[in-house]
Amino acid sequence: MIFSTLxxxxxxxxxxxSMNKIIEEINPERWYRPREIAQNNWICNSKGxxxxxxxxxxxxxxxxxxxxxxxxxxxxxxxxxxxxxxYIESFYPTN
Numbered sequence: 001m002i003f004s005t006l007x008x009x010x011x012x013x014x015x016x017x018s019m020n021k022i023i024e025e026i027n028p029e030r031w032y033r034p035r036e037i038a039q040n041n042w043i044c045n046s047k048g049x050x051x052x053x054x055x056x057x058x059x060x061x062x063x064x065x066x067x068x069x070x071x072x073x074x075x076x077x078x079x080x081x082x083x084x085x086x087y088i089e090s091f092y093p094t095n
Contacts, residue, residue: 019088028082034059034066042084055079063087 022042026032037043038050043058045051056077058064065083070076 019091022088023085026081026084028080028085030081031067031078032081032084034077034079037079037084043087058087 025040026042034055035052037055038052041048041050043050043055043064045054055064059066059077059079064079064087066077066079068075069078
């Protein structure tokens with residue numbers, strides 16, 4: 001599919017508008033489970049869908065900082081809302 005310059009402009013505006021909407025939905029002081037992040041489509045895979053395993057992969061590779069509240073061998077990750085916003089803004093700055 002070939003986009004004209006005008007199409008690319010609208011695509012960028014739409015994407016930035018979507019990111020601003022997502023940032024408004026996230027409470028920076030709340031802690032979110034990886035499943036919540038995927039279900040709300042805040043972090044999506046290449047097909048534009050929320051992906052639980054992608055969120056876990058980002059956490060394990062330390063690209064999305066999270067705290068492990070697990071008491072045993074099984075991790076129980078929680079991600080702070082401000083960290084989700086930081087991660088999203090690293091791709092689409094809102095300023």
